[in-house]
Amino acid sequence: MMAAETKLPPVLEIIRGNIVKHGNPLAMKGSEVAAWANALKLPEHGDLLFYTGGEYQLLPFIDSLVSTMTHMDQGSKVFSLMMGARNIINKTGINAEKIYASVLAKDRERFNSISYKAAIILQKLGYDLCYAGKKELYSGALLSELGFCEDMESYALKVAEVLKQSRAKTIVCLSPHAAEVFKFVYPKLVKDFPFEIRTFVDLVWEKRHRLPAIKTDKTVVVHDSCRLARELEITEELRDILQSVGVPVREAMSNRQWTTCCGGPNKLLFPDVSHTVATRRVEELEETGADLILTSCPYCLSALQGGQGKDTKTVIEDLIEFLFRGFEA
Amino acid sequence: MADLQKEFNDYTKNLNKASKDENIKKAITRAVKSYRETTAETLDRFPHTPEMAEEVRGIKSNSIAHNSELLKQAMDSVERNKGKAFYAKDKQEALEMTAKIIGTGKTIVKGKSMLGEELSLREYLEEKGNEVWETDLGEFILQLNHEKPMHILSPSIHVPREKVAELFTKFFNKEVPPDIAQEVAVVRDFLREKYFTADVGISGANVVAADTGAMVIIENEGNVRLSTGAPPVHIVLVGIEKIVPTFQEAMKVTEVTWRYAQYGVPGYVNIISGPSKTGDIEKVTTYGAHGPKEFYVIFVDNGRSDMAKEEKFSEALHCLRCGGCMYECPVFQVTAGHFGHVYMSGIGAVWTAFVAGGLEKAAPLVFTCLRCGRCVERCPMKINVPSMIQKLRERVVCG
Known part of the structure; x- marks a missing residue:
């Protein structure tokens, strides 16, 4: 098998560089990513580490990056500008500030609040959480998924260091992508990774x-996330939870381990195809006649929302947002 | 230094176009529904299948581990049956061997074969001055339309009957209405004459039994029976990964293959082990009775043994080519074979990397895969495509 030249699409280089240099895919400041927790004053140490990986908080910015990239490249979307990321950044001036500025405040608030709501729900259920705050680093799941193995090897060590500072025994992840990479990838990369995920x-x-x-x-x-259903084998739990709060659930034709992907994973490189896949999944879910689509993955949430038609009345929410309502009432 | 830019550009353009193509959307949606229904129904009717699939996983895994011994045994068996067996280490060798047997100025009838696509066999033999006819209806349509298959089992899955009528009207130079039965009938008439005047029949094989040298070929149309039975020469081109130790094991692989390949019960399962023969006069065995007098088997490697050596990828050789994964792939559902390069979808990306174009051709496919894993749910061999895709990404990125 021939080794291919590693001239990658710029969007991948941007994301890689940001994760490695700044600890998250969009070069945002730790204090921004952790701002949701300011009022909660969570301790830094404890048995149970609450891990957001910044994933919900960063979502609207990733969408903004994709649309910026797509918009920039009128010809054939992302790929005709494969001249190296640095060039592109220099020439077009893509940077976190620009992307940050283009995101609507209401989206920012909504996605920031998901981490907050998740923490409140767990606390109300009796879990004592600790949190790394502005020191928290993104799990690096994208580095691993996209094949940046060398970067991932050194990055994982940095992340593991921060996780260890918490002195936690257990890590609770909001994103199934983070849970997957901690559970299955980290033990291979980090010698001493003693956490229950x-x-x-x-x-x-x-x-x-x-x-x-x-x-x-x-x-x-329920829209089952692929990672949650197939890698982490969590399917019935979602139904059980909804049953306990007294909400009947309809099932899409493809459900549980047969769930249809939201299209999110190739959004960065093939936004058109990703969008079509998302639209079809939303259609499958809407065929059930349900008014509310619930999922439990930041990327599914974002991709499915992107795949919704303009006139649709269906609402898409994360399970966290839905459950939080019970505590508000 | 290879540049991925052009690869990615052409590919992406195609993929985006396909994802907005209403024909593809309509055809595949219909095909997926029908695939799931037939498969559910036949699995229900033959409930021993999943267990048998597990047994077949063991058979395939053992066969790949002992591939070189089995290859030798299979070649010996073919020779013992008075056939001629060859080993082609790569594409060029396979093509040259085939062309050497055939020569030039011949008429050839050919059955559907993904290996044929991998080798660009028809094109090569045509260049050598032969007339080659694809006899599988779907492949025949694509041959006339100068297109590549869009699914490994239903190659013309994206072409609606109206388009077929248009194509046939032009080719046969007479009005062919957009009626499927009539479309099938004109091809039947046309190819019938070709089977009986052809010099050579070419086929692939779904499974090979090393102990007996039996080639097992599953089909519905009857075109393989005719292509391999009527002409005086039959050439089989088959990948070395298709060999299993025994005839009984081959039958198990065959049954599992057709069940997941939406055959229900296939119209025909051909088992061919050598040239036709008779001993009816004085018990003297004489070769070349009603079927072919000459029987050749070319076992093609073309990267397969490299794949077998790699722990992370050898499992991909267990692929039965049932095509079930493609129906379940969310990207394939909206792009059909445009998500592919000869071989399609996630498993196709792995095969592309090793046998059909290398990492360069595979790179765009490798990044298109969602790694969602629904293919694994469907796969009777439980091939872990998402994990292989991730490993291939590492090779693209880290070299």
Whole structure:
């Protein structure tokens, strides 16, 4: 097999560089990513580390990056500008500030609040959380998924250091992508990685009987995230949780381990195809007649929203947002 | 230094166009529905299948581990059956061997074969001055339309009947209405004459039994029976990964293959082990009775043994080519074979990297894959394509 020249599409280089240099895919400051937690004053040390990886917080910015890249390259989308990322950054001046400025405040607030709501839900269920705050680093899942193996090797060590500072035994991840990479990749890269890896869904499921009931006249359909359903094998838990809060669930034709991907994973490189895949998945979910689509993955949430038609009445929410409502009432 | 820019550009343009193509959308949506229904129904009717698939995983894994011994045994068996067996280490050798047997100025009838696509066999033999006819209806349509297959089992999955009528009207130089039965009938009439005047029949094989030298070929149309039975010469081109130790094991692989390949029950399963023969006069075995007098098998490597040596990738050689994964692939569902280079979708990206173009051709495919893993749910061999895709990305990125 011939080795291919590694002249990669610029968007990959930007993301790689940002993760390695700044600890998250969009070069945002740790204090910005952690701002959601300011009022909570979570301790830095504890048994159970609350891990956001910045993923929900960064979502609107990733979408903005994609649309900037897509817009920039009128010809054949991302690929005709394969001249190396540095060039592109120099020539077009893509930077975090620009992207940051182009994101609507309401999106920023919504996605920032998801981490906040998740922490509140877990606390109300009786979990004592600690949090790394502005020191928290993105898990590097994208480095691993996109094949940046050498970068990932050294980056994982940095992340593991921060995780260890918490002195936690267990890490609870909001994103299934983070949970997957911690659970299956980190033990191969980091010699001493003594953590039990759990997901938000997992922990909620264990104490689901303590969840307040949710009164809603909406019908709900679950979109299983591929990583959650197939890699982490969490499917029934979502149904159990919804049942405990008294919400009946409809099932899409493709559900649980047969779930259809939201199209999110190739959004960066093939935004058109990704969008078509997302639209078709939304259609599958809407065929059930449900008013509310619930998922439990930041990328699914963002991709499915992007795939929604303009006139649709269906609402797409993260399970975190939905469950939080029970505590507000 | 290879530059991925052009590869990515052409590919992306194609892929985006395909993802907006209403024909593809309509055809594949229909095909996916039908695939899932037939498969569910036949798995229900033959509930022993998943267990048998697991057994076949063991058979394939053992066969790949002992591939070189099995290859030798299979070649010996073919020779013992009075056939001629060859080993082609790469594409060029396979093509030259085939051309040497055939020569020039011949008429050839050919069955559907992904290996044929991998080798660009038809084009090569045509260049050598032969007339080659694809006899599988889907392949025949593509041959007339100068197109590449869009699915490994249903190559013309994207061409609706109206388009076929248009194509046939032009080719046969008479009005062919957009009626599927009539479209099938004109091709039947046309090819019938070709089978009986052809000098050579070419086929692939779904499975090879090393102990007996039996080539097993699954089909529905009857075109393989005719292509391999009527002409005086039959040449089989088959990948070395298709060899399993025994005839009984070959039958198991065959059954699992057709069940996941939406055959329900296939119209025909051909088992061919040598040239036709008779002993009816004085018990003297004489070769060349009603079927071919000459029987050749070319076992093609072309990167397969390299793949077998790699722990992370050898499992991809277990692929039965049932095509089930493609129906489940969310990207394939909207782009068909445009997500591919000879071989299609995620598993196709792996095959492309090793046997059909190298990492350079595979790179765009490798980054198109969502790594969502639904293909693994469907795959009777449970081939972990997402993990191989990730490893290939590492090779693209880190070298």
